């Protein structure tokens with residue numbers, strides 16, 4: 001094996017990975033297909049181009065999980081964060097940047113490193129030897145997508161995400177909802193009570209359908225084909241097909257008895273399913289949607305039991321190439337079947353610029369450590385970066401795996417703190433304090 005690290009894709013993840021590995025002393029070749037081969041969303045040939053919004057979201061590292069990820073990347077000499085700081089625009093508590101100079105600076109800083117070479121070419125295969133990181137993002141080129149699919153199997157690489165909203169378990173009103181699997185199916189008590197059910201009477205259902213039909217929807221981006229399949233139709237499209245369609249689909253009320261009102265038969269039932277091993281997050285089953293975010297929270301809080309729901313992430317359907325990481329990747333982000341290949345960024349099933357850059361940071365450090373023959377302890381699960389990698393490579397349900405933003409639902413709880421909304425501020429402060437200490441301890445392995 002050669003000692004050079006090859007990184008494919010110079011977006012958020014690939015650029016950060018190259019920067020990190022180069023600073024640890026490894027020679028890096030960064031392969032980027034733009035501007036020779038274009039995507040429908042990128043506009044330039046720059047590295048680190050932001051394809052849509054110019055925001056890295058909240059910069060609050062005490063009360064916000066994304067802000068904490070900023071902090072961790074800054075502590076790790078992150079390229080994306082320090083360049084963002086240089087081109088920061090006023091945006092309240094958010095970190096917004098002037099996108100063109102931002103990407104130009106990312107490109108210039110990488111090219112200025114003596115051990116980084118940028119090679120403008122499309123890579124279309126998974127090489128059998130050498131050290132590689134693939135960070136080709138949601139718009140991975142078609143030929144590479146095919147090569148990945150050949151290696152992983154068709155089921156394990158998706159070309160669209162169909163994300164149902166995810167809710168913090170502790171914000172659900174259990175005086176209205178209850179746990180039960182349809183027809184009490186399952187061998188164990190855990191399986192028989194695997195779903196969380198929210199009942200609706202006829203009036204509530206009709207009002208919900210009216211709200212769905214009236215809600216503001218997001219259109220697909222230009223060039224992004226609306227090729228979603230019948231298996232993952234947005235709920236509002238189902239409602240447009242007929243007012244009863246949802247009642248015969250994801251909202252069917254059969255096989256369930258409401259213990260709060262056993263004598264009343266629900267007209268419709270919304271089911272939620274555990275989204276992580278910790279049991280802190282639940283997704284609404286079959287509720288992928290293209291409703292705008294504001295409309296989504298309003299409409300979904302009409303569901304009995306979800307009136308005060310806090311959303312870890314809202315639903316969406318996008319063009320998005322991503323792996324079923326919980327089954328394919330090990331905890332070092334290596335492809336289990338081809339350990340000379342790592343994946344990083346959005347293709348691993350994280351979502352967003354910041355999360356993608358964070359996964360690039362990890363992959364770059366892990367690959368460099370391997371090349372240098374250094375042992376690296378596991379990334380601490382209590383850090384934001386660690387919570388994300390644990391989620392995508394293990395904590396998430398593989399069968400229903402969909403891309404994930406960083407959020408406090410991915411964190412292990414801190415004992416002895418008050419739950420619910422009232423305790424939130426103290427809880428988040430405790431999570432972020434614990435995360436910072438754990439992350440600094442892990443970073444000390446590199447000094």
Ligand SMILES: Cc1cc2nc3c(=O)[nH]c(=O)nc-3n(C[C@H](O)[C@H](O)[C@H](O)COP(=O)(O)OP(=O)(O)OC[C@H]3O[C@@H](n4cnc5c(N)ncnc54)[C@H](O)[C@@H]3O)c2cc1C
Nearest residue numbers: 009011012013033052053123136137141345346352353356
């Ligand atoms: C239309 C659209 C809008 C989005 N809007 C937002 C938003 O507003 N906010 C947000 O946080 N996230 C947004 N995202 C998600 C965003 O793409 C990611 O957050 C982030 O860019 C992912 O970083 P990445 O490094 O994984 O991928 P990218 O930044 O996309 O980088 C991947 C790179 O790989 C290159 N590449 C692809 N295939 C090959 C190949 N075979 N050989 C060589 N190079 C290749 C691409 O040209 C690209 O430069 C959006 C995504 C899309 C598609």
